[in-house]
Amino acid sequence: MTGRFGRRRVTSADVAREAKVSRATVSYVLNDAAHQKIPEATRQRVREAAARLGYAPLAAARSLRRGRSDIVLGLLPDWPIEHVLGRLVQQLTDALAQHELTFLVHSAAHPARPLLEVWKALTPAAVLALDALSEVEADAMRAAGIEVVMAVHGSVRDGLRSPLVPEEPIGALQARHLGHVHRRLGYAYPDLARLGVLARPRLDGVRKVCAELGLPEPDVWTVPVDPDGAVEAVKAWLAADPPVTGVCAFNDDVALAVLAALRSLGLRAPRDLAVIGVDDIRGAALAQPPLTTIVRDTEVIARGLARRIVDTLDGAQVCADPIQDPLRVLVRVSA
Amino acid sequence: MTGRFGRRRVTSADVAREAKVSRATVSYVLNDAAHQKIPEATRQRVREAAARLGYAPLAAARSLRRGRSDIVLGLLPDWPIEHVLGRLVQQLTDALAQHELTFLVHSAAHPARPLLEVWKALTPAAVLALDALSEVEADAMRAAGIEVVMAVHGSVRDGLRSPLVPEEPIGALQARHLGHVHRRLGYAYPDLARLGVLARPRLDGVRKVCAELGLPEPDVWTVPVDPDGAVEAVKAWLAADPPVTGVCAFNDDVALAVLAALRSLGLRAPRDLAVIGVDDIRGAALAQPPLTTIVRDTEVIARGLARRIVDTLDGAQVCADPIQDPLRVLVRVSA
DNA sequence: ACAGCTTACCTACACGTTTAAGTGACGCGA
DNA sequence: TCGCGTCACTTAAACGTGTAGGTAAGCTGT
Numbered sequence: 233m234t235g236r237f238g239r240r241r242v243t244s245a246d247v248a249r250e251a252k253v254s255r256a257t258v259s260y261v262l263n264d265a266a267h268q269k270i271p272e273a274t275r276q277r278v279r280e281a282a283a284r285l286g287y288a289p290l291a292a293a294r295s296l297r298r299g300r301s302d303i304v305l306g307l308l309p310d311w312p313i314e315h316v317l318g319r320l321v322q323q324l325t326d327a328l329a330q331h332e333l334t335f336l337v338h339s340a341a342h343p344a345r346p347l348l349e350v351w352k353a354l355t356p357a358a359v360l361a362l363d364a365l366s367e368v369e370a371d372a373m374r375a376a377g378i379e380v381v382m383a384v385h386g387s388v389r390d391g392l393r394s395p396l397v398p399e400e401p402i403g404a405l406q407a408r409h410l411g412h413v414h415r416r417l418g419y420a421y422p423d424l425a426r427l428g429v430l431a432r433p434r435l436d437g438v439r440k441v442c443a444e445l446g447l448p449e450p451d452v453w454t455v456p457v458d459p460d461g462a463v464e465a466v467k468a469w470l471a472a473d474p475p476v477t478g479v480c481a482f483n484d485d486v487a488l489a490v491l492a493a494l495r496s497l498g499l500r501a502p503r504d505l506a507v508i509g510v511d512d513i514r515g516a517a518l519a520q521p522p523l524t525t526i527v528r529d530t531e532v533i534a535r536g537l538a539r540r541i542v543d544t545l546d547g548a549q550v551c552a553d554p555i556q557d558p559l560r561v562l563v564r565v566s567a
Numbered sequence: 568m569t570g571r572f573g574r575r576r577v578t579s580a581d582v583a584r585e586a587k588v589s590r591a592t593v594s595y596v597l598n599d600a601a602h603q604k605i606p607e608a609t610r611q612r613v614r615e616a617a618a619r620l621g622y623a624p625l626a627a628a629r630s631l632r633r634g635r636s637d638i639v640l641g642l643l644p645d646w647p648i649e650h651v652l653g654r655l656v657q658q659l660t661d662a663l664a665q666h667e668l669t670f671l672v673h674s675a676a677h678p679a680r681p682l683l684e685v686w687k688a689l690t691p692a693a694v695l696a697l698d699a700l701s702e703v704e705a706d707a708m709r710a711a712g713i714e715v716v717m718a719v720h721g722s723v724r725d726g727l728r729s730p731l732v733p734e735e736p737i738g739a740l741q742a743r744h745l746g747h748v749h750r751r752l753g754y755a756y757p758d759l760a761r762l763g764v765l766a767r768p769r770l771d772g773v774r775k776v777c778a779e780l781g782l783p784e785p786d787v788w789t790v791p792v793d794p795d796g797a798v799e800a801v802k803a804w805l806a807a808d809p810p811v812t813g814v815c816a817f818n819d820d821v822a823l824a825v826l827a828a829l830r831s832l833g834l835r836a837p838r839d840l841a842v843i844g845v846d847d848i849r850g851a852a853l854a855q856p857p858l859t860t861i862v863r864d865t866e867v868i869a870r871g872l873a874r875r876i877v878d879t880l881d882g883a884q885v886c887a888d889p890i891q892d893p894l895r896v897l898v899r900v901s902a
Numbered sequence: 903a904c905a906g907c908t909t910a911c912c913t914a915c916a917c918g919t920t921t922a923a924g925t926g927a928c929g930c931g932a
Numbered sequence: 933t934c935g936c937g938t939c940a941c942t943t944a945a946a947c948g949t950g951t952a953g954g955t956a957a958g959c960t961g962t
Contacts, residue, residue, distance in 0.1 A: 241711075241712045241948090243947095243948060243949090244948070244949070245948080253911075253912090254911070254912045254913080255912090255948090255949085255950095256911080256912060256913080256914095256950085256951075257910085257911065257912075259949070259950060259951080260911090260950090260951085263950080265950090265951085268910085268911085269908085269909055269910065269911090270909095270910070270911080271909085271910075274910080274911085286707075286710055286711075288711050289948080289949070290631070290690060290947090290948055290949075291627075291689050291690045292626075292627045292628075292630045292631040292636065292690060292947085292948080292949095293627075293631050293917090293947070293948035293949045293950090294948080294949055294950080295627045295917095295949090296625070296627040296628050296631055296916095296917050296918065296919090296947090296948080296949070297916075297917055297948080297949040297950045297951085298917085298949080298950070299917070301627065303689070305671075308656075308657075312650045312653060312654070312849075313648060313650060313652075313653025313654075313656070313657075314649060314650050314653070315647050315648060315649055317648075317653075318647060318648025318649070318652075318653070319647070319648075321643075321648070321674050322643075322648075322674045325673065325674040334673070334689070335673070335674070336640075336671040336672065336673055336689075337671065337672040337673070337674070338660065338669070338670070338671055338672070339656050339657045339660040339670070339672070354626050354638070354669070354671075355625060355626045355627060372621070375621055376576070376621070376623050377576040457849050457853070458852060459852050459853060459857065485849045485850065488849075488850050488853045489853055491853070492852075492853040492855075495855060513850070514647075514792050514820045514823075515820065515823050515848070515850035515854075517793060517794050518792070518794060518823040518824055518826070518827040518854075519850075519853075519854075519855075520827075520830060520854075520855040522794065576918090578917095578918060578919090579918070579919070580918080588940095588941075588942090589941070589942050589943080590918090590919085590920095590942090591920080591921075591941080591942060591943080591944095592940085592941065592942080594919070594920060594921080595920090595921090595941090598920080600920090600921085603940085603941090604938085604939060604940065604941095605939095605940070605941080606939090606940075609940080609941085624918080624919070625917090625918055625919075627917085627918080627919095628917070628918035628919045628920090628947090629918080629919055629920080630919090630947095631917090631918080631919070631920095631947050631948065631949090632918080632919040632920045632921085632946080632947055633919080633920070633947085634947070
């Protein structure tokens with residue numbers, strides 16, 4: 233049936249014929265069925281036949297029968313994919329592969345077609361949203377028979393938003409690093425509304441630590457990532473009363489914009505304004521001056537997420553705590 | 568029906584019962600079968616029933632029956648995923664969605680388990696490798712019944728490597744931009760061996776234009792993306808005979824490293840050494856000095872790739888020419 | 903000699919769809 | 933009245949697996 237060259241797919245029936253056994257036996261051998269006693273000789277015959285014919289079970293048929301596939305679907309957020317997220321995806325792929333699960337990623341960015349179409353066309357065992365998920369979507373997925381639905385930055389399990397990977401500690405660490413020296417902090421908030429999911433909790437972290445250290449509220453400005461955009465914010469920080477002397481940036485891109493603004497005003501970090509970013513993108517070390525930043529351990533996050541998914545699939549008791557990866561201040565020059 | 572065990576999946580049989588028709592009719596209505604005359608009244612009844620029950624056809628069953636799924640599998644390359652590739656993925660998703668195809672991405676980075684396991688677990692209609700693909704892998708996929716197998720940076724169709732998206736023009740444009748003013752060019756080659764697939768053709772483009780303009784061979788140095796790494800290369804370029812006065816960098820990250828090296832030597836771009844990058848990453852405009860770079864049109868690439876995939880799936884005659892997206896020199900300060 | 907057990911398989915159904923082929927009811931011309 | 937065509941469906945057969953349940957053959961113990 234497969235077209236012009238008549239190359240039909242090789243099925244387990246072909247293998248059975250080749251090995252002179254029944255299809256059932258082929259299936260038992262190839263799946264290492266536990267409760268079947270099949271002598272090594274037969275096993276080998278089957279395996280050799282399968283190899284000779286290049287047999288690979290048809291995913292569709294298998295998961296139709298099994299009632300579940302071993303695919304985990306990752307939903308990419310609507311923000312620019314940079315290297316931290318890229319790395320997380322690679323590490324998640326590895327971590328899940330170790331549990332026989334295949335991690336596939338779909339860009340949910342501008343849903344040309346409703347998100348529905350995607351998992352409808354796939355029926356994965358689990359869905360992991362790399363950002364947040366609305367209750368409606370999550371429920372729709374569960375109703376469609378997807379066993380595990382998780383969102384990194386906002387689980388909907390209990391109405392309240394309970395992220396699997398908390399962002400507050402990042403802001404907190406930034407603020408703590410600066411708070412030792414600086415008496416008034418600023419926050420450089422991202423331009424892109426969608427990033428609020430990340431930015432709000434980070435800012436909250438900064439706020440908490442300011443309160444804790446007895447500092448005034450952080451002075452928050454939105455900083456567009458373009459050469460001139462940050463100038464306004466920098467002026468405002470310096471003119472504030474009391475003046476801001478240290479700025480926590482939402483991420484390294486925003487931090488770089490602040491550094492650029494400082495340069496264009498003839499000022500210098502950290503002397504006139506200290507700046508700390510998040511992520512350690514490649515350009516951070518190359519900036520003028522080299523950017524101090526927070527690095528997180530995506531490997532730990534990946535493993536944590538993978539474990540939670542696997543446990544839930546296995547019906548095991550799942551640890552509901554957020555995943556806290558070790559954070560580290562990478563001290564360079566800017567702060 | 569929502570008993571904790573009892574949550575069965577809604578099947579087309581349920582819809583049929585609800586609408587008081589047969590399963591076949593449900594299928595005909597929901598798939599807009601062309602050769603069936605079904606009155607609007609019945610159509611509505613079926614559609615309403617489906618909506619009421621929240622019916623979504625099971626992907627596995629559908630593609631088992633149809634003999635093909637509507638999934639296109641993208642294989643991510645083994646190099647760091649930055650925002651250009653991220654954008655390409657998003658645009659490919661959109662472009663393919665317009666043809667009823669679902670684009671899913673798998674990170675092939677460090678194949679914890681053989682790549683085989685992936686398409687075996689999926690049986691996509693097409694596979695698109697975002698980098699290159701070995702003949703062995705491609706053949707294995709075809710043998711497993713995947714109809715379309717393409718590689719962006721190295722199709723294996725005819726032994727010879729014939730990329731779908733050529734990289735030479737990028738190097739060529741860089742060289743042409745610099746070649747007007749500079750009599751000897753350097754090339755900043757990336758540190759990471761895997762990037763050779765991209766870097767070699769780009770360098771070839773530079774070479775060709777140099778020859779064309781009667782300039783000597785470009786002076787190639789490998790430039791690691793770290794603060795000190797590029798210093799060696801910069802010294803070598805300046806000391807060369809005749810001295811290099813303009814450098815084409817593999818991409819913006821490498822270019823930023825060159826700029827950093829210049830600063831640390833107390834030199835300035837473009838006065839002492841002109842630098843041009845590729846990609847226009849966010850940091851490019853914020854660099855010191857702002858980086859001149861090449862921007863490519865990923866939208867055109869995405870649409871071109873999508874068209875080629877769709878045409879091949881439809882069995883139409885496929886345009887075999889590479890996709891040339893419009894390139895643009897974004898002139899800032901560094902060159 | 904025969905029940906009872908184990909070994910090594912095989913038969914047969916189910917999973918949810920799509921779709922070719924069939925069917926009964928109805929209308930209509932002769 | 934019959935024959936024939938059209939409409940609006942339905943029946944039933946796949947698609948390739950996994951697996952519960954069967955069964956024939958061989959051995960063991962009495």
